[in-house]
Amino acid sequence: EVQLVESGGGLVKPGRSLRLSCTASGFTFGDYGVSWFRQAPGKGLEWVGFIRSKAYGGTTEYAASVKGRFSISRDDSKSIAYLQMNSLNTEDTAVYYCSRWYYDFWSGYPDYWGQGALVTVSS
């Protein structure tokens, strides 16, 4: 059974950093891309970023709203993807979801999602 579990969420002050982890199981993690999404309280879904599998260079893509502040990495030996979030502001408050990505970046889609991790940015 494919499973993705986010961890590392919590309360953080504006300007500080936080790292989320996404632990995968039930499939060969290294064969897939991983994407992160977020959903602010009572709002819709927003794509945050994406990391390709090592077979496709392991390169990353980011939404304009987080580019330069957030970074995604992966450790295939542990089946974990990370979302490093720096210079957080109150607009980053949201539930963050990781997902397994099926197919290529442009035409692909998240076929399995984690349960989400709440990040609250507040002083």
Place this chain on the structure above:
Amino acid sequence: QSVLTQSPSVSGAPGQRVTISCTGSSSNIGAGYDVHWYQQLPGTAPQLLIYGNNNRPSGVPDRFSGSKSGTSASLAISGLQAEDEADYYCQSYDSSLSGHVFGTGTKVTVL
């Protein structure tokens, strides 16, 4: 801000058919990028409902169907059931933004 526009809400009685529209532009749906749909039940993570415009993952009832034409896409739910009450989102790639975009979301209410 969402690049894909959906009607905020639709409702129907059990057994009825409802449709949800997703309107984009020439840089996303109109450029030929695939549209995917997600169902988000209250308090839960989104789940893939339709991929590649009109394909259902295994386990998704055939009451759900998708279509795409021009700069728009649609999700149809036939034989509406109480458990279909949820938020629904469309998603595609946008070449102008160089990233993926979601629709504004549609809340489906079963009367």
